[in-house]
Amino acid sequence: MSINTAPASRVWHNRRFRRLATVMSHIASHRWEHPASRAPRALRRWLTHPGSLTARLIARFPGFKVKLLRQHWARPNRDELRALGLKRSQLAIVREVLLMSGNTPLVFAHSVMPRSALFHGYQRLRRQGTKPLGATLFANPKVRRSALAFRGLDKRHALYRRAEAEVGPLPARLWARRSRFELGQARILVTEVFLPAVTP
Ligand SMILES: C=C(O[C@@H]1C=C(C(=O)O)C=C[C@H]1O)C(=O)O
Numbered sequence: 001m002s003i004n005t006a007p008a009s010r011v012w013h014n015r016r017f018r019r020l021a022t023v024m025s026h027i028a029s030h031r032w033e034h035p036a037s038r039a040p041r042a043l044r045r046w047l048t049h050p051g052s053l054t055a056r057l058i059a060r061f062p063g064f065k066v067k068l069l070r071q072h073w074a075r076p077n078r079d080e081l082r083a084l085g086l087k088r089s090q091l092a093i094v095r096e097v098l099l100m101s102g103n104t105p106l107v108f109a110h111s112v113m114p115r116s117a118l119f120h121g122y123q124r125l126r127r128q129g130t131k132p133l134g135a136t137l138f139a140n141p142k143v144r145r146s147a148l149a150f151r152g153l154d155k156r157h158a159l160y161r162r163a164e165a166e167v168g169p170l171p172a173r174l175w176a177r178r179s180r181f182e183l184g185q186a187r188i189l190v191t192e193v194f195l196p197a198v199t200p
Pocket of ligand 1: 051052053054055066095096097099107109110111130131132133134135137190191192
């Protein structure tokens with residue numbers, strides 16, 4: 001019977017390396033990334049569509065409507081603060097909607113609009129109501145959109161849990177995209193979580 005005679009230090013280093021590899025792969029699977037290559041093929045065209053998601057949904061689904069869930073002052077999630085360059089203490093208006101086809105939810109959208117953006121550039125968004133955000137943003141030629149970033153979401157992510165709270169049980173993994181809409185110095189962050197009905 002061979003006994004593992006590797007010096008204790010090498011065993012320790014292997015354990016440490018395995019732990020580091022586990023942490024790195026956890027971070028990697030929880031990073032917003034640019035290629036949507038890991039997303040299901042059927043969803044990739046939706047995820048990477050550069051234009052208005054509202055317009056694309058209206059073209060493909062009957063009875064489009066925006067169900068406003070809430071639009072309130074709140075503290076953005078930690079990864080949203082980073083994406084908008086905000087400090088932890090800074091509040092923003094958080095707008096959450098379901099984009100629907102009749103009574104079927106298609107997308108859970110979560111938009112973060114910092115106070116500075118609402119008073120310097122995006123004044124009209126304070127009273128957006130059930131008018132799709134995209135109708136306002138894409139109508140303004142001065143608005144610039146950042147590159148789209150993508151990630152898979154599961155129960156560990158706050159936006160997965162919010163979507164599930166609104167629409168009920170969901171598949172274990174959803175795919176989302178997000179981008180910044182910039183108007184001069186003003187910027188808002190829009191995240192769209194795609195629900196199963198988008199790719200029936
Ligand atoms: C940015 C767009 O606006 C859509 C409508 C939203 C809303 O009304 O809150 C939020 C995100 C988008 O899915 C778009 O149509 O691309």
